[in-house]
Amino acid sequence: MSFDNALGAIAEDNDEARWAFGTGFHDPLAGVDTAVPDGVDRGDLASYCLMLGDDALIMSHRLQEWCTHAPELEEEVALANVALDLLGQARLLLARAGVAEDAVEEARRGEDDLAFFRDAAEFRNVRLTEVPNGDFAHSIVRLLLFSTWRLALLDRLRASRDPVLAAIAAKGVKEVAYHRDHAALWTIRLGDGTDFSHARAQRAVDELWPLTGELFGVHDVERRMADAGVGVDPSGVRAEFDAVTSEVLATATLRAPEPEPPRLAGRSGDHTPALADLLAEMQSVARAHPGATW
Amino acid sequence: MAPSTGTAEARAAEPQGEAAHFERTVARDQRIEPRDWMPDAYRATMVRQIAQHAHSEIIGMQPEGVWITRAPSLRRKAILLAKVQDEAGHGLYLYSAAETLGADRSELTAKLISGRQKYSSIFNYPTLTFADVGVIGWLVDGAAICNQVPLCRSSYGPYARAMIRICKEESFHQRQGYELLMTLMRGTDAQREMVQDAVNRWWWPSLMMFGPPDADSTHTAQSMAWKIKRHTNDELRQRFVDMSVPQADALGVTLPDPDLRWNAERGHHDFGEIDWSELKRVISGDGPCNAERVAVRRAAHEDGAWVREAAAAHAAKQEAR
Amino acid sequence: MDKDWPLYEVFVRGKRGLNHVHVGSLRAPDDTMALRNARDLYTRRNEGVSIWVVPARDITASSPDEKDPFFAPSGDKVYRHPTFYDIPENVPHI
Numbered sequence A: 001m002s003f004d005n006a007l008g009a010i011a012e013d014n015d016e017a018r019w020a021f022g023t024g025f026h027d028p029l030a031g032v033d034t035a036v037p038d039g040v041d042r043g044d045l046a047s048y049c050l051m052l053g054d055d056a057l058i059m060s061h062r063l064q065e066w067c068t069h070a071p072e073l074e075e076e077v078a079l080a081n082v083a084l085d086l087l088g089q090a091r092l093l094l095a096r097a098g099v100a101e102d103a104v105e106e107a108r109r110g111e112d113d114l115a116f117f118r119d120a121a122e123f124r125n126v127r128l129t130e131v132p133n134g135d136f137a138h139s140i141v142r143l144l145l146f147s148t149w150r151l152a153l154l155d156r157l158r159a160s161r162d163p164v165l166a167a168i169a170a171k172g173v174k175e176v177a178y179h180r181d182h183a184a185l186w187t188i189r190l191g192d193g194t195d196f197s198h199a200r201a202q203r204a205v206d207e208l209w210p211l212t213g214e215l216f217g218v219h220d221v222e223r224r225m226a227d228a229g230v231g232v233d234p235s236g237v238r239a240e241f242d243a244v245t246s247e248v249l250a251t252a253t254l255r256a257p258e259p260e261p262p263r264l265a266g267r268s269g270d271h272t273p274a275l276a277d278l279l280a281e282m283q284s285v286a287r288a289h290p291g292a293t294w
Numbered sequence B: 001m002a003p004s005t006g007t008a009e010a011r012a013a014e015p016q017g018e019a020a021h022f023e024r025t026v027a028r029d030q031r032i033e034p035r036d037w038m039p040d041a042y043r044a045t046m047v048r049q050i051a052q053h054a055h056s057e058i059i060g061m062q063p064e065g066v067w068i069t070r071a072p073s074l075r076r077k078a079i080l081l082a083k084v085q086d087e088a089g090h091g092l093y094l095y096s097a098a099e100t101l102g103a104d105r106s107e108l109t110a111k112l113i114s115g116r117q118k119y120s121s122i123f124n125y126p127t128l129t130f131a132d133v134g135v136i137g138w139l140v141d142g143a144a145i146c147n148q149v150p151l152c153r154s155s156y157g158p159y160a161r162a163m164i165r166i167c168k169e170e171s172f173h174q175r176q177g178y179e180l181l182m183t184l185m186r187g188t189d190a191q192r193e194m195v196q197d198a199v200n201r202w203w204w205p206s207l208m209m210f211g212p213p214d215a216d217s218t219h220t221a222q223s224m225a226w227k228i229k230r231h232t233n234d235e236l237r238q239r240f241v242d243m244s245v246p247q248a249d250a251l252g253v254t255l256p257d258p259d260l261r262w263n264a265e266r267g268h269h270d271f272g273e274i275d276w277s278e279l280k281r282v283i284s285g286d287g288p289c290n291a292e293r294v295a296v297r298r299a300a301h302e303d304g305a306w307v308r309e310a311a312a313a314h315a316a317k318q319e320a321r
Numbered sequence C: 001m002d003k004d005w006p007l008y009e010v011f012v013r014g015k016r017g018l019n020h021v022h023v024g025s026l027r028a029p030d031d032t033m034a035l036r037n038a039r040d041l042y043t044r045r046n047e048g049v050s051i052w053v054v055p056a057r058d059i060t061a062s063s064p065d066e067k068d069p070f071f072a073p074s075g076d077k078v079y080r081h082p083t084f085y086d087i088p089e090n091v092p093h094i
Helices: A006-011 A042-064 A073-101 A109-118 A136-157 A164-192 A195-216 A222-229 A236-250 A273-282 A285-290 B007-015 B020-027 B042-059 B060-067 B074-099 B105-113 B133-152 B155-185 B189-208 B218-223 B233-251 B277-287 B292-302 B305-320 C031-042
Strands: B260-262 B268-272 C008-013 C020-029 C051-057
Touching: A006 B060, A006 B074, A042 A073, A042 A136, A042 A273, A042 B074, A073 A109, A073 A164, A073 B074, A073 C031, A109 A285, A109 B074, A109 B260, A136 A164, A136 A195, A136 A236, A136 B060, A164 A195, A164 A236, A164 C031, A195 B305, A222 C051, A273 A285, A273 C020, B042 B074, B042 B105, B042 B155, B042 B218, B042 B292, B060 B133, B074 B105, B074 B133, B074 B218, B074 C020, B105 B268, B105 B292, B133 B155, B133 B189, B133 B233, B133 C051, B155 B189, B155 B233, B155 B268, B189 B233, B189 B277, B277 B292, B292 B305, C008 C031, C031 C051
Parallel strands: none
Antiparallel strands: B260 B268, C008 C020, C008 C051
């Protein structure tokens, strides 16, 4: 390829080298057996996939809301990347839920049926993902707490007996590690930045921390899936979560509140009113045209 | 490599001096690079053009961005989010090109949010339905591609290189728009009506994207001589119309112009008179969404000030430690 | 204190066997964030791509006639690639 003539370079046909990163795209489920493994309860698997999928979908939505409002253009790109990754995870997980809940292919709900035609009480995301955005510090601290927890879960989920969940987790681990890193870097810059940014970051920690108890409550479905070697017991990732968050917060000169007792809320469909508001927006177009294809 | 500037004897015979060097470089279709000498007016024109282009990318995120959270399928949501993210990236490539000319991004942003620098008037129209996302991809991005492909050969190197990256990504933008419209046209009656309605609203503003007619265009002649611009506004507009007509036919939509017809003699489509008073109105700040677009950008910039300061303060602390 | 983030120049090696190539610039508060922003912006976070960031103020430059090399964009997400969209053959110029 010629380096002195840019136009010539794009006009050269069939030259793979002109694409800096190639044109092949990786399918995370390529070569993976998508049949539900023997002995795995389909209903539980579907519910479990909805939990992890809804976490990603709702968290992605809150990050999408930053679009055109980010504090700097570079951060616009970064937040959109995180939102895209989580949206990708949500799509794979909701699709898996649809496969699991119905053995008959024709009757299955697809990712869009599950995203756009369930009501708030049917969503299984933790509340941490659904509370409205505050300022940038609020979103960064939320991302730190969420991705620290999710990375610990996905890391263990790579050993799932369900090969699809294992593959989704393997892809997700790389992505969420990046998200956690991004959130940690920003938490440190806000916490150890100006007095003003420190106060905002501490306020975000104090506001969001009460929602972390829910990250370690164990729903019956999670317990059964963990026992079956398919899912991860969230109570088991607490030590990692505490270690990572306390280190980041300390570096950021922020105070970590006392650990919250585990509890259940979103996992049982018990949500704040913010989720219904969020869904009213997210589902508005899809529900105005039932049966339509987009 | 391109041919060098010739033998020493030949060079000695050529006019000397920075201005002559500049003229020769442009005349040979070579690129002007950041540290080259260039006429002040060339620099000012480039900064203005690149900054307006960058602003257009950033403001252009808004009309479509508001549909991300409402996109009716997860696939469309991912596509739209990626597309709007690309526009932020394009803005950054372009600000980066402008900075090679000595412009400063924060100063350019200040000019944008105080209304002293403009952006493409097309983004001052509202997006009323999800079909607008498709029509923006097809027509607005299509018009942008017509405008931008020749800019890949712009005489200013960093701008030309930024345009190459941008044009490649724009091709994805246009295709996703057209594919969305094809899907909608195969869908319900309501979806087809949404598409036609969106086409009706966006067609004429898309034609205005090429700027005023050549007879009234103040910048064209000098820009053509400097090879900042390669085709006139009217040439590009004609090319866009000729490309769009068969695309509209394939889609099954009607372009809202009763005077639109093939002229075999010219080998081009004739089309109706553009309402230039509307373009003037929108450019001068009186479009449907001018105030809102600038207000959103200003709020993001001002609300983000404490974040940028915090990061700068942290970096200063780290350096001091 | 200067509140504007400094300018960084970004160099990317798209794949093994190639040189790092200048792809553009960006602004960032510090080196670490510059590297992250560069990865997001210029590689859309493609792994296995080597990136250098250099504060623009630290670059010493020679004469003007150099020809900057050309750099092509990434495609790490399938929907970023034009051929992902199935457009019938008979639709021209898309």
